[in-house]
Each structure stands twice: as C-alpha cells, then as structure tokens.
Amino acid sequence: MIGEDRNLSSTRNTGDIEVFSDNLSNPDSIYPASPLPYSPDRNSQSSARPSNAQIIEISSDSDSDISLQSTNRKEIITYLMQQYSNNFACSEHLPISSCTTTTPLSWSLARITQLFDQNLPVDYPEPGKFGYGGKITSQQWLSLLCGTSTTNSLPPVLEIPTQDHSSTSTTTYDIDSFIAKVKCLSVAKKGLRVQFSPSCLRNISTDVHLYSKIEERLLSGNIKICQVPLHHIPHFYLGHLASSLHLPLYVFLPALWNSNLNKNSYISNHHLQQWMDIGFIPAILKHYPPDILQHLPLSFNAASMNIFARGRELGIQDARFESGKRQELHYFLSGRYLQNVWQDMVKFSQKPGYTHFQGMFLLVDAKDLKLHLKSSTISGSWQLFSELLEGDLDFTCLDKNFQFLDLGQEVSCQEESATCFFRTCCLEKSLREIREKSPGLKAAIYSWALTTATGNQTLAYSKTSSQYENGLIYSQYYSPLKSLFDAGGTYPFQNSSLDYLSLSSEILKLWQSSGTGGARFQVDVEKLERSYTHSRDRVLLALKAAIQQRRSFFNKTGT
Numbered sequence: 001m002i003g004e005d006r007n008l009s010s011t012r013n014t015g016d017i018e019v020f021s022d023n024l025s026n027p028d029s030i031y032p033a034s035p036l037p038y039s040p041d042r043n044s045q046s047s048a049r050p051s052n053a054q055i056i057e058i059s060s061d062s063d064s065d066i067s068l069q070s071t072n073r074k075e076i077i078t079y080l081m082q083q084y085s086n087n088f089a090c091s092e093h094l095p096i097s098s099c100t101t102t103t104p105l106s107w108s109l110a111r112i113t114q115l116f117d118q119n120l121p122v123d124y125p126e127p128g129k130f131g132y133g134g135k136i137t138s139q140q141w142l143s144l145l146c147g148t149s150t151t152n153s154l155p156p157v158l159e160i161p162t163q164d165h166s167s168t169s170t171t172t173y174d175i176d177s178f179i180a181k182v183k184c185l186s187v188a189k190k191g192l193r194v195q196f197s198p199s200c201l202r203n204i205s206t207d208v209h210l211y212s213k214i215e216e217r218l219l220s221g222n223i224k225i226c227q228v229p230l231h232h233i234p235h236f237y238l239g240h241l242a243s244s245l246h247l248p249l250y251v252f253l254p255a256l257w258n259s260n261l262n263k264n265s266y267i268s269n270h271h272l273q274q275w276m277d278i279g280f281i282p283a284i285l286k287h288y289p290p291d292i293l294q295h296l297p298l299s300f301n302a303a304s305m306n307i308f309a310r311g312r313e314l315g316i317q318d319a320r321f322e323s324g325k326r327q328e329l330h331y332f333l334s335g336r337y338l339q340n341v342w343q344d345m346v347k348f349s350q351k352p353g354y355t356h357f358q359g360m361f362l363l364v365d366a367k368d369l370k371l372h373l374k375s376s377t378i379s380g381s382w383q384l385f386s387e388l389l390e391g392d393l394d395f396t397c398l399d400k401n402f403q404f405l406d407l408g409q410e411v412s413c414q415e416e417s418a419t420c421f422f423r424t425c426c427l428e429k430s431l432r433e434i435r436e437k438s439p440g441l442k443a444a445i446y447s448w449a450l451t452t453a454t455g456n457q458t459l460a461y462s463k464t465s466s467q468y469e470n471g472l473i474y475s476q477y478y479s480p481l482k483s484l485f486d487a488g489g490t491y492p493f494q495n496s497s498l499d500y501l502s503l504s505s506e507i508l509k510l511w512q513s514s515g516t517g518g519a520r521f522q523v524d525v526e527k528l529e530r531s532y533t534h535s536r537d538r539v540l541l542a543l544k545a546a547i548q549q550r551r552s553f554f555n556k557t558g559t
Helices: 014-022 066-085 110-121 136-146 269-287 302-305 309-313 335-347 379-392 424-437 480-484 495-500 505-513 524-549
Strands: 055-057 168-181 192-194 213-219 221-227 235-241 248-253 332-333 361-367 398-413 442-447 454-460 476-478 553-557
Touching: 110 136, 168 379, 235 361, 269 302, 269 335, 302 309, 332 335, 379 398, 424 442, 424 454, 480 524, 495 524
Parallel strands: 055 221
Antiparallel strands: 168 361, 168 398, 192 235, 192 332, 213 221, 235 248, 248 361, 398 553, 442 454, 454 476, 476 553
C-alpha cells in the first residue's frame, strides 16, 4: 500500500504561502503532488574537528547546503502551482483493446458484484470463523478467484465509463504534518509532558524521506560522511508538548549510529539509563522547585517499575502477556525552566565518558493534522496552523534550516455514494511530463483492488534534481478510500506469513519437524487463521457501513 502522505515544504514564510495560494487556480482534476526535504545535521560535532583531507564523501547523492534552498523559494512556489493547478487528465482515454492482443470481456462493477452473489454462499463468511464448511465447486472457485470460466479463459476487465459531464467539485487544502529540528527544550512554551522510561514502540519507524549527515570515524582514522535516513538514527520518544495539537518530541543520538549495525533506531536501556539518571534527571533536580520534584520519579528504573506496576501487580490469576502491559505515564514539566535543563544536557554530552551523546538534537514530528487544518485556500490552512501553535510553540527555537510541511489538496464532488480514483493512463501521462523536468525521478504506480485501469502513485525526487535541492522530496496521489482499511498503518492481509495457510497440514508438519527440535520452522496456524479472519471481517464491516451511510471518497494530492 501507499506510504504516509508526507510531502513537505521547507518554509514557514507567510508571504510565500500567500503567494502560492493567490496564484493557484481551481484545478479541473487532481494529480500527484510534491515532496519533503532533507537537511544536514548541523548539531553533530566531534570533539576534534577533522580536516578536509580526512573527510571522505561516500554518497554521490549528497545534498547541497540547505541555506541555498532558501534563495530558490520562487522556483518551489512556481513548481507547486503547476502541480496543483494543471489538469493532468488524459485528453483521450485509451480503449481497452489497444492494450491487449486479445480483447477481454469488459464488465461493469454491478456485473462483477453479481458474480460474487451467484457463487458465494449466503452464510459466508461467518464473522470470527475461518474458512467455510460447505461445498464450493472448483468451477465456482475459478470464477471467484480468477474471473474465468470454461468458456472464457481471459478474466474480465473492469469497465470504467468516461463521463461527458463533470460533477460539481469542491477543492480544499490542508497541512497534514509538520516536522522540524529543535534547538532547545524551551520550544514548549506551555511545558512538556515527559516519559522517563520511553518505549521503543513510539520511535519513528517509517521512512519520512528525510536524511541527516553523520560523521563516522573509520579504523584508518579518517572520517566518512554518511547521509542516514532519519528513521535509522538512534532516537527515543521524550514526550509531547502541551498543546491543542499532538506534538511528539524526540531526542536523536547520532553518535550511537554505526553503519555496521542493524538499521534500526533503538537505544539500549543502558544508554537510556545513562541519559536519564546522569544527565536529564539531575538537571531537573537542579532547576525545578521542590514542590514539583516531589511528584516526579526518582530514576529511570523507578519510572520503569511504575509503568509495569498495573500489569504485574494486580489480579489473582496468571494472565498471558501480563509482563508486557504498560501504563504510558507522563509527568508535566513547566516550560519556565526547560532552557536551563537543556543547557545542562548539552554540557553533559561533552563530558569525558559521555561523548556518545554528543551532537544530540531534538525533533518535533506532528502527524495527522489534516482534520484540524482544512481550508478552502492554502493560506487559510497556514493561518489555522499558525494560530493553533502560536501560543504553544516557540518558533524561534526551531532550526530554520530543517522545517517541513506536508501540503495536501483534496478535490471532492457533492454526490453521495461516489468513489473517485486516478486513472492509470492519466498518472502515466502526467509522469512523462514530470520526468522531463526531473531527471532521476523514482515513481511507483500501485493498482487499486486488482484493477489495471485505476491506481495510486508515489514520486520520490532524485537528490540531484532541482526539486529536491529546493526542498521537494516526495509526492503522492491516492484515494482516501484507503482510510477505511488503514488502522494506524496496518492494512488488511498485510501479514506476509498468511501465505502458509495455503499449504496442507501435512507439509506444515513435515517442515516443522525438520531440524533439531523443529527449530528451523515454527508456524502457529491458529494465530494465522485469527489474523486472516480479523482482516477479512474488518474489511467487510467497513465496506458494509460505508455502503449503508452512502459515503463518498475522492482523490487527494500531497506535497
């Protein structure tokens, strides 16, 4: 499925946003948008700065100095206006027969639905139950799964009629996410809700298409500069800012990154305990008054014990997974003393024995803001964003070279029970136009519901392209219909191990008995069956409710 809608613009200049909005005409149709940017990590400094002769640049995709990007904002705005205002639809859609040597059947959606009604038993599926106990002939399965029959060897093609009229449409804009490096904890004007024993499950685990430069010392003594994806750099969730919006704050520790280790962002409890017990908590004890300190945990281990207290101490029966039940406890720290605390933390990272914390930086990563910031204009979304955060966020504490917004455009019609998709041929036509202006572009088109005529698209700009250098990294074009099935990034049937359900029980037993003690291959078939039925029932429940409520779904562009 498509990744997160994260397409960012590296500016918080209100004038730029207004110029963009004022020059944007109402589009006739939607098409993919634009991307996010990258910024070098200016916080990473080694104790002894290497000379130029010692530095090895290992990436040909190195970004230009992001300070140069600010001088090219007009180019960014012009490009965005083209993306959001042009009509990317095909002037003439290709007939099905031109794409295949043998003309397949062309079926309407109603006829395909009728096929399922004719072949599926009325009592299937039974919620929560895996499989079907009745009899379905091999020919019925062939029709259901392949769309073929004894008379037709080619599966039918979904018929998508070209309408001669255009429905009344409404265009809205939003800011879906905001990500920025932070220079000081005092960015939280109203304070910070801190978690003293953070869980790695809160780490940024998906690719946000942003990089940070990290200096790695080789055995030869030389330094190589690596551009590391942000979600691969060791970090942890510190807490969230006191705000009407959910604004998580992360601490990144680039000095702990090693190119020879696994590409994950996890930090050991040993390093977390050092950071908390020797650096952070002593700084809090130094600057906060006793009436606040009496409510805070004494140490990293004490905070960890408190988090698991409810799961491990209550009840009279042994419960499965009780040791893993966490209470996500947060403790409020007033913004009044946060600047002094962070200054002490910077000094702590420079002390002998703790230089593995050197170059640490803070990052705020706010997601899913679109419903808060919808407006009929981009400048309106920006105004809502500014007004909501003005009292919560100290913008002077943000790194001006690393601030990105995800701009979105959504076109919807006023009809009920309408679902809009991007035509594959339209996406391919617009892709050819973009490739001419963006060499090295990486694009992917994802077919929707096993159809060849409709799809979603993502664009990743090359680091050597002018778009990337000016702060446009990633774009995507998709139907929000996916929100029916997106459960916090988990999609139905996403578990790749579900394939094992197609194997006979004899084969599974044979595989599981091979090797010493069957250690080579272990599959919990009951777990996979529960996974499958949960996905299936979730899809059916969502679709039935959407049909009953006559929901409509349209197209969205993100940049």
